[in-house]
Amino acid sequence: MTGAGNARLRSAVLAAAWVRIPGVEVLSSGDGGPLTRTIKKIIDPLVVRTAARPRLGRPLLEPAAAAELTELLLADAPRLRATAAWFTHLKRQRRALRITAGDVQDVCFPLAYELATAFGMPGPEAPEKAVSALRELHGEGDEAGIAQLTAYLDDPRVAADLTADLRRHWRSDAGLAAEDAVALLGGFVSDLSDTAWRTLARSAAGHALGLALRRPGGADVLTQPVSDLGLQRGDRTAVPPLLRRDEAGPELLERSVERRVRATLRRLPAGERGPVDALVEDERRRVVAGFGLGLPALATCFALGVVLAPALRPLDGAAPSEIPEFARQLNAQVAREGYVLHARRALAGATPLTPRPDPELVRELREFAKQFLGRLWIRLHGFDVRGDRPADAADVRDLVTGVVRSTSLDLRTKVRRALVARLPDLEAVS
Structure with missing residues (x-):
């Protein structure tokens, strides 16, 4: 000690x-x-x-x-x-x-x-x-639950009713302009106090920013295109379908209801789950809320991640001085990692990242913000399913910092595996 x-x-x-x-x-x-x-x-x-x-x-x-x-x-x-x-x-x-x-x-x-x-x-x-x-x-776990889910959504009348309900509730209004939401989020990032968090958590900032992305031009309040953040495919969030066969797309806000309920089945023990129709209805209500998260405090946490994401560019080195201190600290936490420094030298041409080009690995390193937001949304969706939420500003800081750290560790592991697998070739060209 x-x-x-x-x-x-x-x-x-x-x-x-x-x-x-x-x-x-x-x-x-x-x-x-x-x-x-x-x-x-x-x-x-x-x-x-x-x-x-x-x-x-x-x-x-x-x-x-x-x-x-x-x-x-x-x-x-x-x-x-x-x-x-x-x-x-x-x-x-x-x-x-x-x-x-x-x-x-x-x-x-x-x-x-x-x-x-x-x-x-x-x-x-x-x-x-x-x-x-x-x-x-x-025996009564995921496979049984998924079979019940598939059978329920395959019922034509159920599918028609749920689809109509989704579309009816899709275009709602949080009662707060997206610009005002971003201002509130920026105020918390600059202050990080419990008072600022209570003000933010009581506001509709999270839902307002998420709902803004459903309108043409709604993403203009962000400093980074939403396509770079993995949130949606086009300039507005499309209504998620009930079911999308062989779904594997990364777009967070356009995941099908079925894919989201599957995640709920994985998170909840069999004894804590309600009937499948209730799980689907719970998820339908989340889907139409801002960022697909029902609890306002959790939508606000994700909105905070969206605001912070443009600063998370570790391959570019230190964040500019005009970036809030918290965002610069998050970026610095990753930028000083050995694997990031190695990747920066490789991309500058001083040494190979791996003996053979690895565009997928380089892409993931460049898209750190997207990787971070994907992990943050999954974490918050789990909180939403269980009814958890951050208690104070320190919990919010710890949540965001922890997701940045876990994203970095995951990428570090991928780089390390690539280097170890190709070590003999790397030594030959170095």
Whole structure:
């Protein structure tokens, strides 16, 4: 622990505590710290419970918070060791049952922790218990819910009624000009105080800006074209369809109702879901709200991301001085990453990014703002489904900062994989 008053990176605190727990290798990364998914699926929601202790989820921790986080993690060491052991059983039995739904870590990390809580370390009956848990999870899980959803939307009368309802409510008015919404958002970015956040959260700023994008010229209040941000295809947001077969487009605001309900099915345990018609109606109401988010505070959080996005250009280096300090800090957080500096040198012609051209990787690096907004919207949609929202300005800052960080880590991993895969060729040309 550093001296009093010195904040520490949360990731460093977690890594230092994690290496003191033996027997958790399957939950650990190559450097010995916890995997990103271990943090996301086990440590934060189940061990630390950051929803109830948001002060322990911030990127920088004061000494007292760092000590509390370390204590919580070490106190749960026996259960974490059991979780690692159960995960091995779940992974083996999942393969035997030929279950492919969802990412194995996303699905099995929380389930392994649940089994560790119920039974401790796995015993001789562990394979049977793992099979039973997997069948209970998947038998009435996503696949059954999706089948019900598909059957419901395939009913011609249901589809006609919902489509008419969507179109009827699509062109609504938030009662606030888009220019005024941007001004309110800019005021919060410059101030970042609880007072400014309360004013912003009570306003219709988020919905107003989202609804403005449905009108020709409505995006003129933004400093970056919406096509560059991955929000929509044309100059106005099209009414999302109920169903779009083989949908894979990235346009956030034009995702079908069916795709959004599928996301809800993934986020909610089977026991917490309502009937499929109620899930569809909930999502229909979200679709017609600004930015497709029902809670005004969450629409405002996404609008804030849209306003900040033009400053997130790490490949260009430091943001201009006229950009608000918070936006410059976010950009600097990524711009000083080693993989970004390497990419900048490569694009300047000083050294190859990879031995062979990798236009897809370069495109993703250039489109950092789009990647950030995609991840932010998914996070906020999850909040909307569960009825969560930021409590204060610090929560909003932590949310945005965390999404920037996770976007950066994802891109860093892609660059690292490309470099490692082509290391012999890279050495030959360097």
